[in-house]
Amino acid sequence: MSKIIGAVEIGTSKAKALIGEVSSTGSVHVVGMASRLNEGMRKGEIVHFRKAADSVHSALADAEKMSGTTVDEVYLAQTGSYLKGRMLRGSASVSSSDNRVSSSDLQRASDEAKRREPDNGRTYVHHIRTPILLDGRIVQDPVGMIGSKIDLGYWSIDGDDQAIKQALHVISNYSLDVKDLILSSIASSTMMAGPDLRRAGTLVIDMGAGVTDFALYRQGFVAYTGVIPVGGDHLTGDLSMGLRILEPYAEKLKIEHGKATSEPMEDGDDVWIIGNKTIGDRAIPRKAITDVIHVRIVELFEIISKELEGLLDPDELKGGVLLTGGASLLPGVEQVASKILGLPVRKASFPTGIANELAQPENATVLGLLHYGLEDHSLPGKKRDDTEVGFLSKFRKMVGLSAQD
Amino acid sequence: MINNSKRKSNSSKGTWQKLAPKSSRRPASKAALKKRIISISKVLSLVATLGIIGFVVWFFPSNKNNYAGPVDLTGPAVPVSNLVFISDGVLHRDWFQNWFGPLRNRTLMDFDIVDLQNELINEPQISFARVSRIFPATLKIEVQEKKPILRLCLRTKINGEETWLISEDGNIFKGSCYRKSSLSHLPYLNLNPSLLKKKAKDEGYEKLDGIPAIAPLLEIARKEYPGFYQDWQILTYQRPYDDDPGAFVKINSKKVKNLRFAPSNYSSQLRRLKFLLSDPKFKKSLNVESIDLSHDRSVFAKLGR
Numbered sequence: 001m002s003k004i005i006g007a008v009e010i011g012t013s014k015a016k017a018l019i020g021e022v023s024s025t026g027s028v029h030v031v032g033m034a035s036r037l038n039e040g041m042r043k044g045e046i047v048h049f050r051k052a053a054d055s056v057h058s059a060l061a062d063a064e065k066m067s068g069t070t071v072d073e074v075y076l077a078q079t080g081s082y083l084k085g086r087m088l089r090g091s092a093s094v095s096s097s098d099n100r101v102s103s104s105d106l107q108r109a110s111d112e113a114k115r116r117e118p119d120n121g122r123t124y125v126h127h128i129r130t131p132i133l134l135d136g137r138i139v140q141d142p143v144g145m146i147g148s149k150i151d152l153g154y155w156s157i158d159g160d161d162q163a164i165k166q167a168l169h170v171i172s173n174y175s176l177d178v179k180d181l182i183l184s185s186i187a188s189s190t191m192m193a194g195p196d197l198r199r200a201g202t203l204v205i206d207m208g209a210g211v212t213d214f215a216l217y218r219q220g221f222v223a224y225t226g227v228i229p230v231g232g233d234h235l236t237g238d239l240s241m242g243l244r245i246l247e248p249y250a251e252k253l254k255i256e257h258g259k260a261t262s263e264p265m266e267d268g269d270d271v272w273i274i275g276n277k278t279i280g281d282r283a284i285p286r287k288a289i290t291d292v293i294h295v296r297i298v299e300l301f302e303i304i305s306k307e308l309e310g311l312l313d314p315d316e317l318k319g320g321v322l323l324t325g326g327a328s329l330l331p332g333v334e335q336v337a338s339k340i341l342g343l344p345v346r347k348a349s350f351p352t353g354i355a356n357e358l359a360q361p362e363n364a365t366v367l368g369l370l371h372y373g374l375e376d377h378s379l380p381g382k383k384r385d386d387t388e389v390g391f392l393s394k395f396r397k398m399v400g401l402s403a404q405d
Numbered sequence: 406m407i408n409n410s411k412r413k414s415n416s417s418k419g420t421w422q423k424l425a426p427k428s429s430r431r432p433a434s435k436a437a438l439k440k441r442i443i444s445i446s447k448v449l450s451l452v453a454t455l456g457i458i459g460f461v462v463w464f465f466p467s468n469k470n471n472y473a474g475p476v477d478l479t480g481p482a483v484p485v486s487n488l489v490f491i492s493d494g495v496l497h498r499d500w501f502q503n504w505f506g507p508l509r510n511r512t513l514m515d516f517d518i519v520d521l522q523n524e525l526i527n528e529p530q531i532s533f534a535r536v537s538r539i540f541p542a543t544l545k546i547e548v549q550e551k552k553p554i555l556r557l558c559l560r561t562k563i564n565g566e567e568t569w570l571i572s573e574d575g576n577i578f579k580g581s582c583y584r585k586s587s588l589s590h591l592p593y594l595n596l597n598p599s600l601l602k603k604k605a606k607d608e609g610y611e612k613l614d615g616i617p618a619i620a621p622l623l624e625i626a627r628k629e630y631p632g633f634y635q636d637w638q639i640l641t642y643q644r645p646y647d648d649d650p651g652a653f654v655k656i657n658s659k660k661v662k663n664l665r666f667a668p669s670n671y672s673s674q675l676r677r678l679k680f681l682l683s684d685p686k687f688k689k690s691l692n693v694e695s696i697d698l699s700h701d702r703s704v705f706a707k708l709g710r
Binding site: 049050053054057058060061123124125161164165168169170172173174175177178181 | 420421423424425426431432433434435436437439440441444
């Protein structure tokens, strides 16, 4: 019997909703997808609730209409500069007399790691497990093995309570439950970097409109995530200010003539702002456009480089750097990134089997939400908590009284 | 159980689930409002459907099981407590109860009054019957009886000698509730046995044709000439019809052994008889052999010796 699941990304420029049908074999078939322009967000944060809600709800309604079904729960992407990650570590002694590790030992280590509470006014959004160490050795599944001490860590992302509440309220206002919050960078990494790349070590940079998310994988596990409040919209803003033109024209110039690399160009290589040579239209040197963009792109990667200082070891990151997100479509961005990060950089490509109209860099996060949500992230030896929604919960939701404890 | 719940509460501490809104009553967009309306409509439809199914499941079996026949508009049924029997003759309430049998707590609606009425009319002594219900518990029976004018004495092998009564219309019936004294003044009918025909199923005898022609004679005599009438003992008749020249009615009495009447204009004949018997000669005579009044203007009389 198939199951319907949904994913929502409340992006700075667009709200995206996706509905997938999970077959009994576990494969996902996308049955509905829609996106709407979002004017209620700035730099990944909701600044106008009703506008943001209207965009998200319209996208969800369109996706439901396309799929011919409805969803009860969705995976919701989280991004924004209010998110901070940190490593939480916990350990537990093996309790059995024969020193065989049991799932309860792992659970104790896990509880120990998660015991540390976030700062006041902040809440954990996502815990991403790091490798399990049994007496200092990395093991995949220690249950049943012999040892004396279990070490376990979580890369935990916490965020501002108010910002999280706003996002949750947008979803619940459409009579839906949020099944899980997933960090945008983790979602897009899951989609764009396969298990082999993650094991080899890779840095996935998702260049969105409002923010740039990145996730660094080492030995198959997340080692670091971050959010830089710089995205494609900033390039547009820079062009608008630098060239003294309106934002719509700046956006048009960025898409049609923008380049991340600043190369010497011949004089007279100009572009027209509007293009019809009417009053107000004027020619701008192409070099001026690329210079403005180049400066901002360089700044962005320098911030990432600075934040990941010490982690950008080419020996640990044999998979190199993958760029995704709408802003990664900018020509020459990978050369700039490679020069600054000192690592091989390429634009990420979708795995085979995804339809061309879906396989666009700006869809990486929303597609990744479904894939990450379907993966089993529970501790070894523990069954995944995948309880179906009860009749009363569904009834409550139907009448708009969705409640979560 | 306790450990599980503790663990659950620990694991949810500091996580985003606690920030999820408890309820979201005001839709913030048109799409959310539309979804809310559709959801509520679905719930209402579901409730309405369940309600209809529940009503059908409840209503039909209970109606089927509780069907108690036609609706009784008379209110709660009460057994008949009063029986009113009205007759213009000798029949009375006890006769009816004996004839009908015990009422056995039957209510008014338990009686088929049309059927009862027909059965009463079929009784040979009764000429008319009316049965009516008077709610809440009275059954009213009204009857008109046939008046006996003659007695008929029959002797059969099985029952021996039996006295039957003959009504004005010629019906022959046994007669119930009559006192002997009330019947003793009725003359006997002397009848040729060939005129007496048995009914089917041995339920008495067929009606006698000539009696309606004789009845006025007896009626006038009883009312206007009781002195003659009480003396009449046996009546015989032969073809008592107006147009039959050989027809006659013959009466045997104590004073006049043979009185002969023609079956018409009885008043005139009786007046002449009175006139005749008022004659001193006839008064003195103790025994008159015969008087024949059947001739139009002449009277033939024979005095005894």
